[in-house]
Amino acid sequence: MLSTILGFNKHLCGIGGSTDDYFVERMPRVLWSIQYIYKNNLSEIYLPALYVLINLEQVLTEYIFCTDQQYNDGAKELLIETQALIVRIEETDEGKKILEANMQLFLFLNTQRIRTNKALGVDEKTEIPTISEIPNLKTEHKLRILTSLFYLNKEHIH
Numbered sequence: 001m002l003s004t005i006l007g008f009n010k011h012l013c014g015i016g017g018s019t020d021d022y023f024v025e026r027m028p029r030v031l032w033s034i035q036y037i038y039k040n041n042l043s044e045i046y047l048p049a050l051y052v053l054i055n056l057e058q059v060l061t062e063y064i065f066c067t068d069q070q071y072n073d074g075a076k077e078l079l080i081e082t083q084a085l086i087v088r089i090e091e092t093d094e095g096k097k098i099l100e101a102n103m104q105l106f107l108f109l110n111t112q113r114i115r116t117n118k119a120l121g122v123d124e125k126t127e128i129p130t131i132s133e134i135p136n137l138k139t140e141h142k143l144r145i146l147t148s149l150f151y152l153n154k155e156h157i158h
Helices: 002-009 018-039 043-065 072-090 093-101 103-120 139-157
Strands: none
Touching: 002 043, 018 043, 018 072, 043 072, 043 093, 043 103, 072 093, 072 103, 093 103
16 A cells, blocks of 8 residues: 555555555454454564554555545544554553664654654654664664654754
């Protein structure tokens, strides 16, 4: 769906049709499964659950910011639900450990939190984390960290 939205923004394709309907209609099932993970304290899979949720947040905000409106109400409802579920996992001891140990995920979450607040019309100040050095990671992980830092700083200036 993200590639469809990005293509739509560049006037390469349209939004709508069975695949897009499927994405919006099936998303509550994905959220239900992650709620199950949370309710049953399956903390060993919190990391992939957080990635799924934050990526979903990214897709939903990208959709809300685009000019297509056919799924807008559903996207906002899903975004609110997604955000609440992220916060629940984030507040657990295991969730805190995951975010402390994974700078890439932590910054991605902060970037998406700003976008989510904008999409929902919430005026909330987000503190930009100070990073003295980038950990010794693969190049693509470093680039993701730098991309998130760029976005966070860009949003903080405006």
